[in-house]
Amino acid sequence: MGKFEINVDKGGKYRFNLKASNGQVILSSQGYTTKSACxxxxxxxxxxxxxxxxxxxxxxxxxxxxxNLKASNGQVIGNSEMYSSSSAMENGIASVKSNAPSADVVDNS
Structure with a gap:
């Protein structure tokens, strides 16, 4: 099962990564000024x-x-790594779809 990990970057902003069950990062967020926004x-x-x-x-x-994954208002809420092929990217999208809804949140901040 996947998980979201919340971390604080060097600039003091909160960021999350969605990781697949194998530990690979499949989606990363922008920097947020508050934990609640993250x-x-x-x-x-x-x-x-x-x-x-x-x-x-x-x-x-x-x-x-x-x-990129966008919210319904068009704002980007997460982006992926670079992939070697379109099919690998589609696998990444499928992984986000399957892992995100039930992923636990781990707060490392």
């Missing part, structure tokens, strides 16, 4: 990850595919 971001991922239309499939300058 927790709201996690709830937004849990809800919005079930709508495929909210996954924005993109390509980096070097051609590597990656994705």
């Amino acid at each position: 927790e709201n971001g996690i709830e937004s991922v849990k809800t919005n990850s079930q709508n495929d239309d909210l996954f924005e499939r993109l390509e980096a300058k070097d051609g590597s595919p990656y994705f």
